[in-house]
Amino acid sequence: MARNLLIVESPGKIKKLQSILGSAWLVAASVGHIRDLPEDRLGVDTGLKPEYLLTTRGKEVAQKLRGLVAQVDKVYLATDPDREGEAISWHLQQVLKPAHYCRMTFSEITQEAVQTALSQTRTIDLNLVHAQEARRVLDRLVGFQVSPVASRLLGQPVSAGRVQSVALRLVVEQEQAIRQFVSVEHYSAQLEFSQAGTAWTADWKLSPDFVSDQNPYFKDKVLAGTVANLRKVQVLASKDGMARRSPPAPFTTSTLQQAASIVLKLDPKKTMKLAQSLYEQGFITYHRTDSPNLSAEAFREISTYALAHKLNPVPSQRFWKAKAGSQEAHEACRPTHIADKVCGSTSEEEALYRLIRIRALASQLEDAEYATRNVLLEALDPVQGKKIQFEAKGRTLVKAGWLVATQKDQTDESDAEPDNPVPLLKTGDLLTADTGRILTKKTKPPSRYTQASLIKKLEAEEIGRPSTYATIMDTLIKRQYVRVAKQFLYAEPLGESLCAALLQKFSFMELPFTREMEHHLDEIASGKNTYATVVGDAHQKLLYELKGLNTSLPQGRVCPACQQATLFSTKSGKGLPYWRCDSCKAAFADQQGQPGDQFGDRKPVALDPAAPLCPTCKKHHLVQATSKQGNPYWRCTGYPKCSAVFGDNQGQPGSAFGSTAKPKPKSAPRKTSATKAKTTRASRTKPTRNDLL
Known part of the structure; x- marks a missing residue:
């Protein structure tokens, strides 16, 4: 009999770990979190205490794990070695309540790493748990309290996110900068030389005689052509040296x-x-x-x-x-x-x-080394009485070092100058250029973000956590706030509207505020701050901003269920119109283009007092509808609690088609061809519950 149970997050780890630990162990997976905040409501009370519920999958997992816990002497919680993993272990301990447990972590699944982890077990680090909990609650407060307000501002359902909306802001502002950009055409000149069949170039070194901080671009094409026609130059200086290039760091x-x-x-x-x-x-x-x-x-x-x-x-x-x-x-x-x-x-x-x-x-190989040569040239003939200088830079790889192993991944931005085989020259040497040409340049607009460069920007600004970036990108794209084309992120009109609705109204949209919040979460993790202080201060600020904004919001059709958001007219999968609230998810019948009774088991809201009550449940109202075949009928808005359906008798509810309670027969009668035909005929005229939504 196994004496120990090891619980990890992913089922994919079980086989490998079981082979390492042997038959004295059971290995099982939590499949991520087994508890979370409720999906249909805020789930955070007035004291900012989160309400945790077993997820649908979590209920099944918890039941299975309880059975395993009962079979062993000790439980080892080996979820991932980060804040999220620490929180998952805490939830497992709270739900399973094992008599004896400990926490262990390993960053690689090898015999050595697992054995080392077993010798270094500990208790759950509640500081890490509280840091993860604070992030989750802050995200929930922003999402559930700001999204309805943003939806009312825009007149359509949208969602806000504490970090997601800041990432959206970066994309939108880049899009606006590109839109407002005006390109400037400017010029330079380049001379080309050759020596023993090898060509090299020197570029015009624009001096303060031609450009300045106030006017950084040279725009005189004619004068640039004059410079390009110069041929006789003299070497003012030549300097040889060595340059080293170190490898980039291993991956984060x-x-x-x-x-x-x-x-x-x-x-x-x-x-x-x-x-x-x-x-x-x-x-x-x-x-x-x-x-x-x-x-x-x-x-x-x-x-x-x-x-x-x-x-x-x-x-x-x-x-x-x-x-x-x-x-x-x-x-x-x-x-x-x-x-x-x-x-x-x-x-x-x-x-x-x-x-x-x-x-x-x-990352652990020697530096690459280059031989470098910088040469400064001066034209013998001045232009408009001003000296003209050219600069030639060249380098040659002399020791490959780490370059023999790596491949270009473009996350390391070390300047790699192009090869330019400048020959050995001495001060005072006179040279004659073979040709010269005007370099026509245009200032380029800011480049749109790719997912890679947006991640880099978020990390540089200390916004969010790297482990959340993939989810942020996926959310922005799925909700059509941005789109991807040829790897670039384009802000969609809805994304721009949402960003404009939130900016200068909420502090979480400001980069310094969001960056500071990450520091506060780090302080919770290290025990230097508390959940109550960080979340409490942030929530008070959010409530203040919401209060100031709510007074100027368009009222529209305010949801009778939550009184916080506007109802939106939409259609069901069957194409039938109804109304829904994007905040509390309440749904209402459509009565001639207006919200009617509320669906479901919540308290009914009768906006039309003349609508008849359902004779079956005597709680909800009846509304008139039309079947797929065009036949009128009446249905109860209390579905799914009450699924009563009635015929139409000259514009009024008629007899019921059937009872809400449908007891199962002990043995289903075998269908004959006659009963099949009868059923088919009935289905042609009798509306079904699937017709309703």
Whole structure:
């Protein structure tokens, strides 16, 4: 009999972990969170205490886990090693209530890592739990309290998000900057030389005689042509040197998403899904990380591998400075075994693994080295009495270093100057240019964000967490606030309208405010602040802003159920009109273009006092409808609690088609051809409940 139970998040980890732990253990998965805030209401009381309910899937998982808990002596909660994972462990402990439990974490699924984790178990870190809880509640407060207001402002259902709306703002403002941009045409000149069959160039070095801070662009094309026609120049200075280029850091969650987007054309959501699968199969370390540094063990393994393959590792481990606010709970994302060149169960997984492996390997190899040469030339003939100078820059790779292992992923922005084989020149040398040409340039508008560059911007501004970026991108696109075309993000009209409705009305739309909130959440995690203080202060500010805005909102048809949002006219899947509230999700019948009685088991709202009461339930009202065949009938608005349907008798409710209560027969009678025909005839004239919505 198994004595211990290990609970992880993903079912994909079970097989690997079971093989490591052996038959004395049971391994089960929570399949993520088993509890969450309710879907149909705010779920946060006046004291800001969240209300947690088992999710639909969580009920089944909890029942199964309770049975396993009863079979073992001790439960090990091994959910992911981050705040979200800590919260999941806490929810499991609260629901399952095991007699003996402990918390353990590992960032790679290997024998060594799991055994080390078993020797370093601890209790649940409630500071991390409260930090995750604060984020969840803050997001819920903004979403549920601001979305109805934004919907009333725009006259259509929209949603606001504490971080999502800030990301939308960045896209919208970039779109507006592009729209307002006016291109400026300006000019320069370039001379081309050749020596022993090798061509090289020198560009006009615009001096303060021609440009200034107030007028940074040279716009005289004729004068630029004169400069391009110069041929005789003299060497004023020539300087040789060496330049080194270091490799980029191993992947964090953010840089992994960026690189995969650029190199593999994967959206962030897809990247995280593939990385999760690689992690669960034991091929990479934990991919949700903001640390750019490897563990000492990983460095030793990479160094040994590099020496064996003549790749020249650095003598001592490289380290990178983490971004401000980084948790650095575990190391950067890397292969669990650097010697494994190919891993993954699909071609996409293999491609992502290759990207992760090459980046980790390159990070601990020697710098690339270049021989550089900078030459300053001066024309012998002045132009308009002013000296004209040209500058030639060249470099040659002399030591590949880490470049032998890496591939371009464009997340490292080291300036890579183009090759320009400038020859060895001495001061005072006289040269004659072969040709010259005018360089016509145009200022370019700001580039639209890609998902990769927007993630980079969010991280640079310390907005949100890398683990949430994929969800943010997916939400903006699904709700049609932005669209993707050729990898670029375009702000849609609805997104621009929503952004305009929220800006200068809510503090959470301001980058400094949102950035500061991330710092407060970090303080909760480290025990330097409390849930009550951070969430309480933010909520008070939000209530103040909502109060100031509600007085100027268009009233429209205010939802009778929640009194907070406007009802919207829409159509059911059957094409029948009805009204719904985007805040509390209440639905109302349509009575000649106006909201009628409320559907469901909530308190009925009779906006039409003349409507007859349902004889069956005597609580809800009847409304007239038409079947698919065009036959009039009457139905109860209390559906699904009351599914009574009545015939039409000269514009008034007639006899009932059937009873709400439909007891099941002990044994269903066998249908004959006669009864089938009777049923078919009845279905042609009798409206069904599916006709209603």
